[in-house]
Amino acid sequence: MGNEFVEHPSHSAEYFGDTRDNWWNPDYVALLARRWRLDQVREVLDVGCGVGHWGRVLGGVLPGEARITGVDRDPFWVAKAAERAAARGEAERFRYQVGVAEQLPFERDRFDLVTCQTVLIHAADPGVMLADMIRVVKPGGLVAVAEPNNVADTLLNAAMVHAPVDQVLALVHMQLLCERGKAALGEGHNSIGELLPALFAERGLTDIQVHLNDKASLVLPPYTSAEQRATVEEISDFARREFWIWSRADTLRYFIAGGGEERSFEGAWAAAMAASRRRAEAIAEGTYSSAGGAITYLVSGRKAAASSGGA
Numbered sequence: 001m002g003n004e005f006v007e008h009p010s011h012s013a014e015y016f017g018d019t020r021d022n023w024w025n026p027d028y029v030a031l032l033a034r035r036w037r038l039d040q041v042r043e044v045l046d047v048g049c050g051v052g053h054w055g056r057v058l059g060g061v062l063p064g065e066a067r068i069t070g071v072d073r074d075p076f077w078v079a080k081a082a083e084r085a086a087a088r089g090e091a092e093r094f095r096y097q098v099g100v101a102e103q104l105p106f107e108r109d110r111f112d113l114v115t116c117q118t119v120l121i122h123a124a125d126p127g128v129m130l131a132d133m134i135r136v137v138k139p140g141g142l143v144a145v146a147e148p149n150n151v152a153d154t155l156l157n158a159a160m161v162h163a164p165v166d167q168v169l170a171l172v173h174m175q176l177l178c179e180r181g182k183a184a185l186g187e188g189h190n191s192i193g194e195l196l197p198a199l200f201a202e203r204g205l206t207d208i209q210v211h212l213n214d215k216a217s218l219v220l221p222p223y224t225s226a227e228q229r230a231t232v233e234e235i236s237d238f239a240r241r242e243f244w245i246w247s248r249a250d251t252l253r254y255f256i257a258g259g260g261e262e263r264s265f266e267g268a269w270a271a272a273m274a275a276s277r278r279r280a281e282a283i284a285e286g287t288y289s290s291a292g293g294a295i296t297y298l299v300s301g302r303k304a305a306a307s308s309g310g311a
Ligand SMILES: C[S@@+](CC[C@H](N)C(=O)[O-])C[C@H]1O[C@@H](n2cnc3c(N)ncnc32)[C@H](O)[C@@H]1O
Pocket: 011, 012, 015, 020, 047, 048, 049, 050, 051, 052, 053, 054, 071, 072, 073, 074, 077, 099, 100, 101, 102, 116, 117, 118, 119, 122, 123
């Protein structure tokens, strides 16, 4: 239970806990498979695969003979993803290797589907990353990504509904500054999901479609399901360790880079931590509930089919 990687220095370690297994409704993923015509897919590339969560979700609806290759720049995640696939007896179907998304270690036109989940939000230049994903997909093949608008979560958060308007706006203000600062530092924009359809069009993809993940992370006392326990444990753990969306050090860097003034950081951070503590206390008292909505866009597009070369 929990997160075996918590406080590990690798990228996104704070977000590779049990809650990540609960991001998708299986029946919705089956619907997605029909929309994306995954029955025709045999070779898949999962870019920025981490420990393999997204590839595994898709693996459940891909044809049995489909092979999923995961690539990540961090050798630690690659090793862990391979370990997990082997533990499931799926080492043949799921292969993992080190590589950077901006220069994928594959020849052009290789895969039927090139995909990623919450990776473009970390790209210094998502257009460059997307261009290489398009390079390695076959003509007529699909590029499909799952990327969020994370700032929306703060407004949707149930605890915020009850908070005074000034407090809500202060936290949203802080998050917007940080998201812009993170982007300015070349570490990616956490709400890039909003801009991806236009980027897909700019890069020449056709048949662009956008859907929303229909999964909500319901939290309702007494939090008895394994899924709800994982969610409330993660919220409480973040509060206990004073981890906001990012660590304090990263939040400060992003805040300043986004145009925030150093002298106003302490107050903003204290307010964020107080909000986080109040939520954890309400969980401990069994009074916290949330409909748990979030915005994750599924953006897909096809690479133009090769011309026949005829007249
Ligand atoms: C938020 S995690 C997502 C992991 C996985 N896609 C999932 O949804 O479970 C982001 C992952 O992208 C990887 N990553 C970030 N930038 C990358 C890049 N430029 N090239 C390759 N991997 C990258 C990180 O190492 C990390 O494992």
